[in-house]
Amino acid sequence: MEMSGYLIATRKEVAEFAGVSEATVSRVMNGVGPMKEETRSKVLRAAEKLGYVPSALARSFARNRSGNLGVVLPYIPKARLFSSYYFSEMLSGIGSAVREQGYDLLLLFRSEQEPQEYESFFLAQKVDALIILGSRDEPGEREAIRKLKEARHPFLVVNQHFKGESFPEVDVDHVEGSRQAVTHLIQQGCSHIGFLNGPLTYSNSADRLSGYQKALAEGDLHLDSSYLFEGNFSRRSGYEAAEKMRELLPEMDGLFVSNDRMAIGVLQKFREWQIPEEKYPKIVAYDDSDAAEITVPPLSSVRVPFYEMGMIAANKLLQIGNDAELFRTWFDEPVRELLQAELIVRASSRGNTHVNN
Amino acid sequence: MEMSGYLIATRKEVAEFAGVSEATVSRVMNGVGPMKEETRSKVLRAAEKLGYVPSALARSFARNRSGNLGVVLPYIPKARLFSSYYFSEMLSGIGSAVREQGYDLLLLFRSEQEPQEYESFFLAQKVDALIILGSRDEPGEREAIRKLKEARHPFLVVNQHFKGESFPEVDVDHVEGSRQAVTHLIQQGCSHIGFLNGPLTYSNSADRLSGYQKALAEGDLHLDSSYLFEGNFSRRSGYEAAEKMRELLPEMDGLFVSNDRMAIGVLQKFREWQIPEEKYPKIVAYDDSDAAEITVPPLSSVRVPFYEMGMIAANKLLQIGNDAELFRTWFDEPVRELLQAELIVRASSRGNTHVNN
């Protein structure tokens, strides 16, 4: 059904009112082609008068372009997805780029049920380009993205790398970020460093593991697999992982955690156990979200430029719409932008100088 | 330019391939009208074979419906909008409703520069319905929303009330939420209760002020305007507002703050001043975001059902697309859904029993 109670002024009416042809109205509205200033203002006045706004729908249809940049998000019912710092920042960055380029931002929720399938967003012409967030390295996902590439749809994977493929990606050097984090812990005198990581289907988790290993090797420490823990990035999972650290704690003098939220869960558990702060392992977390500053002790954390990532990804992607040359090479030499992370040191990884609040 | 390197299968090709008319293809794809099972499967096979997906663009054009629910967000460059708990939760709620109803979610960023103007989203047919978030009671905004109503565009204002108008709204009873918060402080023995509020152009700020006043009156306390502070909901503004509380602190034994982030800023300042926790005023904040649990001391906070608000708003709004009767009355008896907030008590407002961590 028609969802509105009003009538929309059409180009035809404007043309009649202004006493020109419809084509002229189009030219004026789009500012193309030469035209007499008089005609122009006549048309604009008519449009103003009639409240005419060109239909984006019809325009898209005629141009065969939706004008939308799609962003695929993991759909997890009730998961309060946006609450996660990661997605929030990224979307803000994408939003700001999209806006400047005159596109609209269409949010697309990936379903956990149905098999992954991204191409139909293009086939249905819902989007002109697609940014894929929260991607995981799983067979279905790889396949779905491969299809996008084969069909040469403009897309970009963010914060995820698929080894062996060459997809256009904007990513962060999590290997180096993690290496720095763990090296810092070693420099602080730690020799038994635990690692609470996220699921390895995220390449950023795998990358962090590499960085961790690298730092240990460089510090002549050996990797003890009983020091490896896995969570799902939620606070709760950090809280639960801490349980498993219990018996190692006297030994474990350092801890690297893959995001702030899990680290906060760990801290909660430590506090519950009434471990004195001086006895906490030295901790470095990841993301450097707002929360890192306000925990007790404040968390050292690896800052990830999510906002910039989103902005860069969107800009790159939309750029190819205006640059035929870029489009030609987009898939042959896929973009692989690699941003740097930066370790921010706070009390959680320093000496026993925690403010005892 | 054409942004893709592939060709899209059209209905015509499917029709030819299947040896039927285009109309039949449409019927099959939309599952309308009677049809022989044989024809149906023939068409479906052809579609499958050719990789045909009906063009959402063309469909929207023909149906004169975009299939999009628009969500207006305040645009603040670099403001990391989504990081705010408020918007994050709301969008998650809207997203989940929209998805179920088969709509798409279009994000629209309000500009701070240009005068407010929402109607053109409808005139340009970018959206079939509109949810307005982060609205403020300012002349331009009122005017813009009035126009929506006059033209009978389906829209909904969320978490904001315009006194004297009757716009369709989904809101929270912030008067009652605040009254509870402050009454709780009074019950805890506080008699000099400060209030750090947000800008009064947000009706929820004004409502909180009413609740504060109400509670004071009920507790036979008088309102001292030197106990009123204003911030802009950011942590920094809380941090700065705390400065102004300095000299009142010995007296001020209670503090009500309009959101968690500002409260966190206040706590930071207190900690910087090295005020012992036992001497903090008893604090109740607002929103009950994730952060409230992890501060030291954990913040008592008024829980606001943002997620539900978003979901309810979107559901209500999309419902009117399927219900002519509802649409008819939508503007005559505008929805005014009023959800309840709930006080969550934590250590920050209890006796001197803070865990000294």
Place this chain on the structure above:
DNA sequence: TTGTAGGCGTTATCAT
């Protein structure tokens, strides 16, 4: 500088 007219891929109505 402006007008004419064909086409875009559906939906929906009317025949058959």
Place this chain on the structure above:
DNA sequence: ATGATAACGCCTACAA
């Protein structure tokens, strides 16, 4: 149960 066809509102190549 299916086919033919007129809209839908705009863009754009071409004609004038």
